[in-house]
Each structure stands twice: as C-alpha cells, then as structure tokens.
Amino acid sequence: MEVQVYAQRIIECFIASLVFIYGCAKLLGAERKALWFKRRKENPFNFFLRRGFMGDSLNFGYPRTWQGLLFFIAMYGIIIGLSYYYIFKY
DSSP, X not given: OOHHHHHHHHHXXXXXXXXXXXXXXXHHOHHHHHHHEEOOOOOOOOTTTOOOTTHHHHOOXXXXXXXXXXXHHHHHHHHHHHHHIIIIIO
C-alpha cells in the first residue's frame, strides 16, 4: 500500500476518534463526568494550555473512580483497536 493511503487513513482515524470522544462525552453527561474524572487544576495562562470551544467538552481529566478507569480503558481500547484494523488490516 502506498504512503499516501496510510496517511489518509491515519487522518481519517484521528478525525473519527475526535468525533467518538465527543459523542462519548455527551453520552456520559456532565454529572457522571464530574464524578468519575478529576479535572486538571487551572494553570496560569499559556498559549499551549488554552482551551478552545470544544476543549472543555473533549477533556475528561484523570480517572478518579473505577468506573472512570473502565470507561477510559474501553473508550481508548475501541479507538486503538478499530484504528489499527482500519489502517493495517482493511
């Protein structure tokens, strides 16, 4: 397979993973997200740490409970598994 095909599939997987994470965040809801994950403490303003319009909805934080850890493992396991299959096996 050519390099351009691999690059295109990697970009498609990246975009699909952002959509998947956004969907999981909306499905989980703000209440459970606050219970299961600990947000990062506010840092002084820095260009690299500034969040955009989707930053707060995509940011889960650190898992604080076992439900958050299981959700994190399941979510990223699905992303990694499907991306690997699509890029290398499909």
